[in-house]
Amino acid sequence: MPKLKARLSSIAARLLLASAVLLPLFLGLTGYFLNSAFENSLTEAESARLRGHINLLFSVAEPQVQNNRFERLKMPVTLSEADFEHPNSGLYGYIFNGKEKLVWNSNSAALLAPPAFDQVVTKDSPGQLVFSEQLLDKKKHFVASYAVNWEDTSGKPAPFYFVVIHGATEFKAELKAYRQQLWRWLGAAGFFLLIAQVVILRWGLRPLGKLAVALKKMQSGDTSNIAGEHPKELQKIVDNLNQVLEREQALRQRYRNSLADLAHSLKTPLAVLQSRLGQGLESDSELQQIASEQVARMSQVVTYQLQRAVSSQQQGSFRRTRIEPIAQRLFAALQKVYASKQMKQSLELSPNALVAGDEQDIMELLGNLLENAFKYGRSEIRMSSHAVGHQLCIDIEDDGPGVPENQTERILERGQRLDTNQPGQGIGLAVAAEIIRSYDGDIHISRSPLGGARFSIYLPLPTASD
Template structure:
């Protein structure tokens, strides 16, 4: 299967957008957590300063105590999720919310303030801010903590909303990319349409008004190639025509010589036979030169209507044999071909069948997966196995294979070859020759 440029670029863009989306989600989650941590840390720092201000010397001047009126009530409710622990020389003060459970703080002397996460009194994660102060001559360490159990749902909600917004943006980006790609490839679609019209003979050159600069060399070279091929075909046809017409004059002179009384009768008959062969060859070579082929002007042809007209004409030509031409062709079969080529093809095959038929010729046509199929059969003497083998061999001209089925079948073979089709010979159930033609159908 041929890969699609549109599909490949679109899938590549979607893949890149997904990678970008995943990276964005990871960074966004990290920054949301950092912002939340900064917010909580700022609040813990403020609470630590409040606790420092509430710290007062004990009346015995040997220790310190806290002014309960300056402590926030949330630190008084057991397991409220907000805790503090103040480490003093020879004493430790804890919030009532800890319910006599100590905070498991590290014992190292790292720089302060310090932020870390430790397990809380109920196993929940606590964000702890440790700050060190000097009160008088004493070193005081204040650790304020807040449970992340209440903060995690808010963080997850923020992450979900941000992921939803990013997903919507991703979908919009994919849709826009698809439309941009479609718009960007529209000149190629127009080029494809014009190439099909060119192949059908509906135009002579490619013209794209809004082509990209990258396409202009392709269009120009294609147009130059078309012009060169047309010129070459024209010269070929003219050369054949000129040669044929140039030969007609000496052939006519020889014909007059053959008809003169001075000519020996046996020589006269031999000369007329050879001159007839020359004239037939000239006429058929001219017909070959006129074959348009698959690259010619193609049109939609109703097969049944065209063959009915041909059958009527050939019945008149072979009226002395009273041949019955039977058609098995559905009315709706339409093919794309040059009309002159089609008439030449069917006409030669039908004429050959009528020449050899005794009383009956059958013609059938159908559309198959492989294209258009046409079969002609006659009830004539047919060909033996050796003759069928000779005329079925590829690489030699039909008019050189079997004298009984000469130039007409040769012209048919040339036309079928021009359309990349197949010509098959076999014995007919009627007793004569069966000729099957298959033509691929395009556009």
């Protein structure tokens, strides 16, 4: 039973089982109706044949009149139909008079006992051909009878009954031969239909096999989605599956990015703490203040990155954020991390420099770019801003080695770094670029007059409704 259930779980097995059950039933009903139609056709042909024989007898019969009275019918010695002349040929002709007495029979019936009048004649149908099937001598025969009234010279009617009997031997033989041929051909048709069904099923279900192969390749990691062209009935399913897979991959990528961004964002506060603890010069109160500030910063970073991980779009794009306080906090923190460099800092920001963005996003964006400037700059860093149309342009410059023109696009991708001698994972600039794009901003990398790189950030200015 479990094996049968397992087999029936296959679509092909179910369709083949249904075909194996329904096809014989269909062919059986077809054979039954075809046999019935053929048998009715043979019966109609037999009726028409016997009608022709009745007409033959009626046409050659001649009435004999004596003393103005109808005496008898005169029939020719031989008939044109050969079967009426050969004894026991199976075709027999009879004529009965009004007194139910046999007055004539064909030569073929000379050696047979005549049938009973009531068995082969129906009196209630004068002028009509009556066709029936009768058992005569325990054998099936077809009987046709026709009643006619002949009038004598005085107008007195004289009834006569013409009867033709034909054995059913030929009828049965023809019907048997037809049935044998019919069931033979139907059986052959059923066999070939089953073979055709198997071929059609294999051909029709081939796209499902192709889809299974594509899914297996995707599962093994050879492809990231379900590739290939499929029939239109399956294409909608494939497209929907690909959309689900793309969303799932995007979600996983966002989670990975968020974890990487979280780790990257925590580097600066941890570096501040590490550098100050390593110096061991601050008083307990000063150290406690620095630790409190950096722990609060780390808590904000964790909250911010968790919010980004569960949100597919930027939130708070209509907030007003001042640039100068964020820049001062970042400069102060990074100056402690890179205290050994004794970097010269130039902050040329208007106290009213505003952008339409979330404070945490701006903190993350500027923090990553300023950390790069402190890391690669040699002695000087400058940060300035100016309005360009409906955007605020923020320039961050250093006097480091700079960025080659052919590498300005590549370094904005995750994991891409120019200087592998410096510690890092190549995440900061990618995070900055993602934040800028989320606000429909832009970023350009060029050569700074200081000698190093200049990162120009374009963010939207707040509108009156913000």
